[in-house]
Amino acid sequence: MDKVKKSPFEKEYEIAWDKYSKADLKKVFDLSDRYMDFMSRCKTERECVEEFRARAKKVGYENLQDLIKQKKSLKPGDKVYAEIMGKTIAFFVIGKKPLESGMSILGAHIDSPRLDLKQNPLYEDADLAMFETHYYGGIKKYQWVTLPLALHGVIVKKDGSRINIVIGEDENDPVLGVSDLLIHLAQDQMKKTLAEGVEGENLNILVGSIPLKDKETKNRVKHNMLNILNEKYGIVEEDFVSAELEIVPAGKARHYGIDKSMIMAYGQDDRVCAYTSFEAIMEIENPEKTSVTLLVDKEEIGSVGATGMHSRFFENTVAEITNLQGDYSELKVRRALTNSKMISSDVSAAFDPNYPEVMDKKNCASFGKGIVFNKYTGSRGKNGSNDANPEFIAELRSIMEKYRVIWQTAELGKVDQGGGGTIAYILANYGMEVIDAGIALHNMHAPWEISSKADLYEAKKAYHAFLNEA
Numbered sequence: 398m399d400k401v402k403k404s405p406f407e408k409e410y411e412i413a414w415d416k417y418s419k420a421d422l423k424k425v426f427d428l429s430d431r432y433m434d435f436m437s438r439c440k441t442e443r444e445c446v447e448e449f450r451a452r453a454k455k456v457g458y459e460n461l462q463d464l465i466k467q468k469k470s471l472k473p474g475d476k477v478y479a480e481i482m483g484k485t486i487a488f489f490v491i492g493k494k495p496l497e498s499g500m501s502i503l504g505a506h507i508d509s510p511r512l513d514l515k516q517n518p519l520y521e522d523a524d525l526a527m528f529e530t531h532y533y534g535g536i537k538k539y540q541w542v543t544l545p546l547a548l549h550g551v552i553v554k555k556d557g558s559r560i561n562i563v564i565g566e567d568e569n570d571p572v573l574g575v576s577d578l579l580i581h582l583a584q585d586q587m588k589k590t591l592a593e594g595v596e597g598e599n600l601n602i603l604v605g606s607i608p609l610k611d612k613e614t615k616n617r618v619k620h621n622m623l624n625i626l627n628e629k630y631g632i633v634e635e636d637f638v639s640a641e642l643e644i645v646p647a648g649k650a651r652h653y654g655i656d657k658s659m660i661m662a663y664g665q666d667d668r669v670c671a672y673t674s675f676e677a678i679m680e681i682e683n684p685e686k687t688s689v690t691l692l693v694d695k696e697e698i699g700s701v702g703a704t705g706m707h708s709r710f711f712e713n714t715v716a717e718i719t720n721l722q723g724d725y726s727e728l729k730v731r732r733a734l735t736n737s738k739m740i741s742s743d744v745s746a747a748f749d750p751n752y753p754e755v756m757d758k759k760n761c762a763s764f765g766k767g768i769v770f771n772k773y774t775g776s777r778g779k780n781g782s783n784d785a786n787p788e789f790i791a792e793l794r795s796i797m798e799k800y801r802v803i804w805q806t807a808e809l810g811k812v813d814q815g816g817g818g819t820i821a822y823i824l825a826n827y828g829m830e831v832i833d834a835g836i837a838l839h840n841m842h843a844p845w846e847i848s849s850k851a852d853l854y855e856a857k858k859a860y861h862a863f864l865n866e867a
Contacts, residue, residue: 410763410767410805412766413766414851424854425853428850428853428854429660429850429854432650432669432673435448435672436660436668436672437649440509440645441550442483442484442485442694445692446480446484452675453476453488453679457476458477459477461477461479461714461717461718465717465721470721470723473492473493474683475491479710482703482704484507484694485507485692485704485705487692487710488690488691489688489689490678490681490682490687491687492685493684493686494686496715496718496719496729498686498736499686499733499736499738499829500687500689501684501686502740502829503678503739503742504690504692504693504739504820504821504824505668505674505691505693505741505743505835506692506743507692507694508695508696509645509667509668509697510532510535510666510697511536511643512530512541513530514529514548514550514602514637514642515529515531516637517638518637518642519634521617525618526606528602528604530600531597532597532600533698534697535842537592537842537843538596538597539594540843542576542595542600543574544574544647545573545574545647545648546572546575546602546644546646547565547566547572547644547647548563549642549645551642553640554639555636555639560630560632562630562642565647566648573602574602574603575602576603605618605622605625607621609621609624645664650663657850659764659848659849659850660849661845662848663845665744665838666743666842666846667743667744669744669836669856670743670835673742673860674690677690677857677864678690681861681865687718691711693706696819700820700823706820706823706824707823715734734828734829735828737824737827737829737830738830738867739829739831740831740833740834740859740860741783741819741820741821741832741834743833744835745771745809745833745836745838746810747837748762755814757811760806761807761808762837763837764839764851764852765852766803766805767804767851767859768802768804768834768836769834769852770793770832771809771832771835772784772806772808773808774808774809774817775816776817776818777812777815777816778812780816781818786830789831793834793867796863797859800866802858802862803851804834804855804859807837834856834859836856
């Protein structure tokens, strides 16, 4: 039977797995293994920054603040990093061209939806010790019950000493969890909508049940818990006020699928793009234009605060780098930002055969078809989106072809179904060219998200190509 002929003018998106040689497959799985190791260990913004900083320093990146104190000048090929509050970090490779000619920027976020402990979290009820939480970012609350959960974060004592805490990741650690109502007594609960079935104020964490021996003491289980925490970490209850403690799914990233073609991990939105963006810049040497990978906090709650994209951190860092190049002016900083080009490295939604009704099949992403370019995001009428210029997209098409990157283009879902946003529009406020491009996921914002190993590999290739050529 004759094959159906395709028009030479028709775009056909490729399946990456069809294109890979044995050598390519080794690169795909090696990258996936490195990424899975990272995702198993780095589940908070601080843990991501610590990991990225340590790796960058090993290959010659210097702390910008140290260079400022030493009054050292920057020259082409120099590698520097800057960070703020341990939760946002930027890496720069200084280019041969003046900074005011613009930068090639990859921007991703390293915060993910989760449960945060409240300021006064520990209480006792019905002879059980509990932690109160406040959820962070957009979650389906019912997905967080009956899961093994872990506690990650820091506590800072009055003397300024910092205590790092991780409970629930080692196989010998206990895990924590949120209970759910047994099906036998759930008649009323089952009549509620999914949004109402589990309320935010009921996402309380069960942490203990053994009381103090002293029966004269009130809240004996809570007091026993405080004793345990004091013995292990040297903290008292008031120290929770100056803490940043996050409840996340316990356990390592896993190969997903019988063929091991996919990855299951917590926080892939957006650490899958952050990790590939970081690996891409680690391979950049002596670029024509200054290359940047910017990894920020607080995207999931509006990019607000000192560590979010709306802050002046990135702009101030560019000003400091301009100054260390010996020819500072406010105008040069403005030109550097306006003349830049950026990929907002953020995830997209992959087509799910279980839920086809929310997707436009002609304009949605699929597993295994490479990095996803989203011309725009936003919701219902492109509200809140950056809408990339066709001239910039044409340039990116040319770069992807030159580097043989497999790519696809999509939007998040059907027009009236909803939508989402990224940091793209914030950087676009400077007048720079910006587009969203990242990796498609199943289960986005759920405790365990799914990605394709092929898409991971193609994204890293795309980000590296962009830094080399844009």
